[in-house]
Amino acid sequence: MKSRWIMHVDMDAFFASVEQYRNHPELAGRPVCVGHDPKGGRGRGVVRAASYEARAKGIHAGMPVSQAYHLCPDAAFIPGEFESYSVASDEFMDILHEYADGGRVRRASIDEAYIEVTEGVEVFGGPRNLAAWIQDSIWHEANLPCSVGAAPNMSVAKVATGMNKPRGITIVGPEPSDIMKFLEPLPVTALNGIGRKTAERLEKFGITTLGQIQRMTISELWPALGRGSPWLFQRARGIDERPLIDNGPRVRKSMSKDRTFLEDVEPDAVDYIHEVLGGMCGKIGARLQKKALKFKTVTVKMRFSDYSTIQRSRSIPVETNNSDILHRLAVEIFDQREEREKSIRLVGVKVSGLSEASEQLCLTEYL
Numbered sequence: 097m098k099s100r101w102i103m104h105v106d107m108d109a110f111f112a113s114v115e116q117y118r119n120h121p122e123l124a125g126r127p128v129c130v131g132h133d134p135k136g137g138r139g140r141g142v143v144r145a146a147s148y149e150a151r152a153k154g155i156h157a158g159m160p161v162s163q164a165y166h167l168c169p170d171a172a173f174i175p176g177e178f179e180s181y182s183v184a185s186d187e188f189m190d191i192l193h194e195y196a197d198g199g200r201v202r203r204a205s206i207d208e209a210y211i212e213v214t215e216g217v218e219v220f221g222g223p224r225n226l227a228a229w230i231q232d233s234i235w236h237e238a239n240l241p242c243s244v245g246a247a248p249n250m251s252v253a254k255v256a257t258g259m260n261k262p263r264g265i266t267i268v269g270p271e272p273s274d275i276m277k278f279l280e281p282l283p284v285t286a287l288n289g290i291g292r293k294t295a296e297r298l299e300k301f302g303i304t305t306l307g308q309i310q311r312m313t314i315s316e317l318w319p320a321l322g323r324g325s326p327w328l329f330q331r332a333r334g335i336d337e338r339p340l341i342d343n344g345p346r347v348r349k350s351m352s353k354d355r356t357f358l359e360d361v362e363p364d365a366v367d368y369i370h371e372v373l374g375g376m377c378g379k380i381g382a383r384l385q386k387k388a389l390k391f392k393t394v395t396v397k398m399r400f401s402d403y404s405t406i407q408r409s410r411s412i413p414v415e416t417n418n419s420d421i422l423h424r425l426a427v428e429i430f431d432q433r434e435e436r437e438k439s440i441r442l443v444g445v446k447v448s449g450l451s452e453a454s455e456q457l458c459l460t461e462y463l
């Protein structure tokens with residue numbers, strides 16, 4: 097029987113790569129951090145993404161920017177613009193669409209997707225040739241580096257991609273015995289779906305590798321994992337029969353902006369926060385109008401000086417993309433916070449429940 101082939105394509109250091117190779121080509125090959133301004137080491141906030149050159153200096157996503165700055169003062173620190181990541185994502189998804197059997201692309205996140213390529217592999221003379229071809233296309237057409245994993249199913253393809261980053265190609269299979277051998281030495285966390293908590297639970301039972309699970313029965317696994325046992329039993333053996341289902345054209349679900357203050361804002365500086373919210377709502381409103389979208393729900397996020405964070409939402413009966421209405425709602429939500437005596441470290445506004453505004457309405461409303 098002809099083997100099924102699935103490819104998992106994952107952009108390398110996606111946000112940082114968009115900055116390096118698309119937005120600021122002069123930064124190619126340099127350490128780049130997407131995140132807040134480190135302000136000479138006194139800045140607040142965290143690194144959202146780090147290029148491989150920055151990772152080589154010990155910097156990683158989630159690290160405070162002040163620490164990243166001390167590790168590598170020469171790194172380029174860029175605030176980042178989500179819009180450009182979204183555009184880059186659409187571009188490489190379009191390229192994948194060209195190579196996918198039946199044009200079916202399963203987006204797993206903004207920077208990774210699965211495609212079925214059973215037919216494509218035959219046309220291109222094997223999975224490695226096709227993977228290299230796709231990688232080249234994405235590099236030349238979208239200026240983005242990526243890694244590719246190919247295997248007979250989604251679960252194994254995803255593990256394969258992670259083995260060889262950046263700019264890697266990893267082929268596993270098609271024989272079940274090759275797949276078993278590939279998975280055997282890997283830690284349980286290599287599987288998508290095994291998080292830290294599950295890994296800790298398995299470790300209490302002395303289970304750390306997929307090979308150990310391969311040698312167990314479902315009932316032996318049961319005390320450790322209960323109802324998750326049949327799932328893990330199969331995945332550890334590289335069995336995954338899920339069909340690859342296209343998730344349709346991408347629809348934006350939300351848009352947001354937030355701001356971390358250089359110094360915590362005193363609880364009585366309400367006017368200042370209202371003004372900051374106004375600026376953010378203006379930008380969100382402009383973006384919604386440009387994309388001809390309207391929102392139904394507003395969420396305001398507040399983080400206080402003790403790092404506690406709350407989010408409060410409100411939905412409106414009629415969708416709009418009017419910035420003033422958005423600002424008024426955001427202010428109302430903010431003013432109703434119960435934490436009135438706490439200083440404020442961050443505020444953010446998010447709109448969701450987005451729907452397409454009819455073009456006519458847009459023209460009459462905003463011209």
Ligand SMILES: [Mg+2]
Nearest residue numbers: 106107108207
């Ligand atoms: Mg990635």
